[in-house]
Amino acid sequence: xxxxxxxxxxxxxxxxxxxxxxxxxxxxxxxxxxxxxxxxxxxxxxxxxxxxxxxxxxxxxxxxxxxxxxxxxxxxxxxxxxxxxxxxxxxxxxxxxxxxxxxxxxxxxxxxxxxxxxxxxxxxxxxxxxxxxxxxxxxxxxxxxxxxxxxxxxxxxxxxxxxxxxxxxxxxxxxxxxxxxxxxxxxxxxxxxxxxxxxxxxxxxxxxxxxxxxxxxxxxxxxxxxxxxxxxxxxxxxxxxxxxxxxxxxxxxxxx
Amino acid sequence: xxxxxxxxxxxxxxxxxxxxxxxxxxxxxxxxxxxxxxxxxxxxxxxxxxxxxxxxxxxxxxxxxxxxxxxxxxxxxxxxxxxxxxxxxxxxxxxxxxxxxxxxxxxxxxxxxxxxxxxxxxxxxxxxxxxxxxxxxxxxxxxxxxxxxxxxxxxxxxxxxxxxxxxxxxxxxxxxxxxxxxxxxxxxxxxxxxxxxxxxxxxxxxxxxxxxxxxxxxxxxxxxxxxxxxxxxxxxxxxxxxxxxxxxxxxxxxxx
DNA sequence: ATCATAGTCGTCTTCCTGACGATAAACACG
DNA sequence: CGTGTTTATCGTCAGGAAGACGACTATGAT
Numbered sequence: 001x002x003x004x005x006x007x008x009x010x011x012x013x014x015x016x017x018x019x020x021x022x023x024x025x026x027x028x029x030x031x032x033x034x035x036x037x038x039x040x041x042x043x044x045x046x047x048x049x050x051x052x053x054x055x056x057x058x059x060x061x062x063x064x065x066x067x068x069x070x071x072x073x074x075x076x077x078x079x080x081x082x083x084x085x086x087x088x089x090x091x092x093x094x095x096x097x098x099x100x101x102x103x104x105x106x107x108x109x110x111x112x113x114x115x116x117x118x119x120x121x122x123x124x125x126x127x128x129x130x131x132x133x134x135x136x137x138x139x140x141x142x143x144x145x146x147x148x149x150x151x152x153x154x155x156x157x158x159x160x161x162x163x164x165x166x167x168x169x170x171x172x173x174x175x176x177x178x179x180x181x182x183x184x185x186x187x188x189x190x191x192x193x194x195x196x197x198x199x200x201x202x203x204x205x206x207x208x209x210x211x212x213x214x215x216x217x218x219x220x221x222x223x224x225x226x227x228x229x230x231x232x233x234x235x236x237x238x239x240x241x242x243x244x245x246x247x248x249x250x251x252x253x254x255x256x
Numbered sequence: 257x258x259x260x261x262x263x264x265x266x267x268x269x270x271x272x273x274x275x276x277x278x279x280x281x282x283x284x285x286x287x288x289x290x291x292x293x294x295x296x297x298x299x300x301x302x303x304x305x306x307x308x309x310x311x312x313x314x315x316x317x318x319x320x321x322x323x324x325x326x327x328x329x330x331x332x333x334x335x336x337x338x339x340x341x342x343x344x345x346x347x348x349x350x351x352x353x354x355x356x357x358x359x360x361x362x363x364x365x366x367x368x369x370x371x372x373x374x375x376x377x378x379x380x381x382x383x384x385x386x387x388x389x390x391x392x393x394x395x396x397x398x399x400x401x402x403x404x405x406x407x408x409x410x411x412x413x414x415x416x417x418x419x420x421x422x423x424x425x426x427x428x429x430x431x432x433x434x435x436x437x438x439x440x441x442x443x444x445x446x447x448x449x450x451x452x453x454x455x456x457x458x459x460x461x462x463x464x465x466x467x468x469x470x471x472x473x474x475x476x477x478x479x480x481x482x483x484x485x486x487x488x489x490x491x492x493x494x495x496x497x498x499x500x501x502x503x504x505x506x507x508x509x510x511x512x
Numbered sequence: 513a514t515c516a517t518a519g520t521c522g523t524c525t526t527c528c529t530g531a532c533g534a535t536a537a538a539c540a541c542g
Numbered sequence: 543c544g545t546g547t548t549t550a551t552c553g554t555c556a557g558g559a560a561g562a563c564g565a566c567t568a569t570g571a572t
Contacts, residue, residue: 010309011267014352014363053266053361057352094350094365096270096313105309107270107363109350191518209561211520216559233518234568249559250506447549465530467551489549490537505528 012096013106016061017048017159019092019166020069020113022132023183023199028170029132030163031068032155039102040156044133046163048108061089061111068130071115087115088182092166100158112166114182135167136202171200176250178220181241187224189236190214203254213251219244268352269362272317273304273415275348275422276325276369278388279439279455284426285388286419287324288411295358296412300389302419304364317345317367324386327371343371344438348422356414368422370438391423392458427456432506434476437497443480445492446470459510469507475500 020031032044047068051060065071071087089111096107118132138155154160174180174197181188183196194210197203214221219242227235276287288300303324307316318329321343329345345367352363374388394411410416430436430453437444439452450466453459470477475498483491 009269009306012270012307012363013265014268014270050265051268051352054354056354057350057363091349093347094313096307096365098310098312107268107313107365109352109363189519206561206563207519208521208563212522213560215520229518229569231518232570233516234520236519252560254561445550462530462532463550464532464552469529471551485538485549487549488539489547490551492550508529510530 010105013104014051014057015048015106015108016051016057016064017046017095017108017110017162018061018064018068018113019046019110019163020065020071020087020115021135021166021170021183022115022117023196024117024132026195026199027134027136028167028199028202030135030138030166031130032133032138033068033130035156043154043156044138045156046110046159047130051109057091057109058089058111061091061109061113065089065111065113069115069118071113071118087113088179089113092162092169095158095162097158108162110162110166112169114170114179116183116185135163139164139167171253174200174251175253176247178241178245178247184241187226187238187240189228189231189238190221191231191236193239197251201253205254217244217247220247266361269360270307270313271304271362271364272307272313272320273302273351273364273366273418274317274320274324274369275302275366275419276321276327276343276371277391277422277426277439278371278373279452280373280388282451282455283390283392284423284455284458285390286394286422287386288389288394289324289386291412299410299412300394301412302366302415303386307365313365314345314347314367317347317365317369321345321367321369325371325374327369327374329369343369344435345369348418348425351414351418353414364418366418366422368425370426370435372439372441391419395420395423427509430456430507431509432503434497434501434503440497443482443494443496445484445487445494446477447487447492449495453507457509461510473500473503476503 018031022029022031031047033047035041035043035045047064049060049064049067051057055063062072065087069087092110092112094107094109096105098105100106100108139160155163170179180193180196180200183200184192190211191207193214194205194207197210198205221239222242224238224240226238228238229235274287278285278287287303289303291297291299291301303320305316305320305323307313311319314329321327321329325343327343329343348366348368350363350365352361354361356362356364395416411419426435436449436452436456439456440448446467447463449470450461450463453466454461477495478498480494480496482494484494485491
């Protein structure tokens with residue numbers, strides 16, 4: 001079989017970028033790394049890197065995730081061979097505007113990862129430093145903050161758009177799936193899960209109705225057996241994520 | 257600014273593939289073209305092509321759509337400059353397994369297009385012929401048909417997976433958005449819209465409850481003023497798609 | 513002992529949906 | 543010209559889910 005005529009198509013570089021989300025101190029945060037070189041030197045950017053020659057896109061994303069956070073991706077398709085603390089990882093979207101990188105034509109396949117609260121990130125590879133940044137701070141979700149912080153806090157390349165798309169994906173997907181449990185440790189309480197919803201959506205939910213909803217949906221939560229008082233107050237029952245991945249009827253996001 | 261070191265990353269070819277869906281004779285159909293060259297010579301495949309050097313991904317998809325169908329893509333972000341018959345076009349997912357094309361490393365950014373019923377497709381460019389094929393026939397959605405037709409009807413490359421993902425996206429997205437109107441002509445009746453849902457989901461819906469639902473959702477449908485009897489029976493009121501793009505509460509897909 | 517905090521169980525009202533009866537307006541046929 | 547068929551549209555009713563909110567429980571802090 002003849003190979004493609006190299007003059008028939010332009011060469012591209014293909015990268016993966018990661019939107020790694022977690023909930024820290026009641027706020028939705030994302031992992032950003034400081035760029036050490038031009039362009040956008042010194043600016044914050046999403047972690048990412050080149051896809052290698054014989055590497056699948058999802059594998060490249062999982063590799064970058066390990067390099068940046070030590071998290072082992074929990075691909076729903078192939079169960080993890082290593083019983084480590086796993087994060088949810090899924091493809092988000094692909095960004096390939098011709099001028100998105102001034103050096104050459106780069107197409108980036110963005111992935112979305114959801115992780116429980118982690119210790120301070122370890123800077124990996126080519127990143128000078130890394131941190132968890134509240135997405136509200138990076139995106140300037142209210143107009144005033146956007147006009148004020150928009151300049152200095154703005155992310156490199158088109159990463160603000162990628163981050164916004166990833167946040168929107170997470171916000172909508174926890175409505176109708178059990179994805180919010182990916183933000184929680186393996187065992188968690190109903191209140192901790194509720195605080196995840198409140199942080200991701202930026203709302204406050206009625207604890208009683210939330211409790212009725214999640215405990216009344218078959219297969220969503222399974223009791224883990226113990227209780228905990230790590231949140232203070234009355235001891236709360238510990239749960240584990242159940243087998244159900246789809247939430248029907250969905251959790252309703254409040255209007256305002 | 258120095259360009260990238262060409263040895264630092266492997267070169268990729270980037271293509272766009274299209275899942276073009278329409279409803280024909282009560283069945284969900286997709287556009288497929290017959291391959292004229294190896295590999296998979298003579299097999300059906302999704303239409304697609306290389307992304308050009310200075311072309312955005314969405315623009316490449318829109319260009320391929322015009323070449324294959326004559327449809328002008330209706331990008332929600334940028335309103336169409338040409339008032340032609342527009343189709344909905346959105347990015348679907350990206351497929352880049354290292355061995356998905358035996359000739360070289362190809363990453364394909366698949367797009368999903370929804371169009372009203374069209375006349376017979378015109379074969380464009382490098383395609384020997386093109387046709388609208390029922391997705392049930394291509395995917396073999398019941399096990400018996402899959403075992404029987406699986407061999408000869410199977411699509412080239414990983415296009416069966418891409419098509420399945422596109423169909424699933426369409427099926428879920430018409431639940432909570434007004435996307436089903438993209439399958440209809442500019443003016444349509446409630447019954448025609450219901451038949452779209454029935455064809456895409458493969459179910460039958462109660463006409464009375466469906467009518468109550470779509471006419472009771474503010475901003476979903478706006479009366480166009482006339483009536484039609486093109487479906488037979490009592491004349492039905494004509495509607496146009498309203499401004500509301502999100503359907504809340506969503507249309508519920510029946511269990512079975 | 514008292515208070516603050518968080519969790520859990522109920523109740524009530526409202527809204528939405530599914531099931532289905534009934535009527536209306538066209539056409540096809542004898 | 544009536545009758546049957548088809549499709550559209552309006553109404554009614556019961557069941558379920560969700561929002562609002564009261565009440566009680568079990569911890570730790572002071």
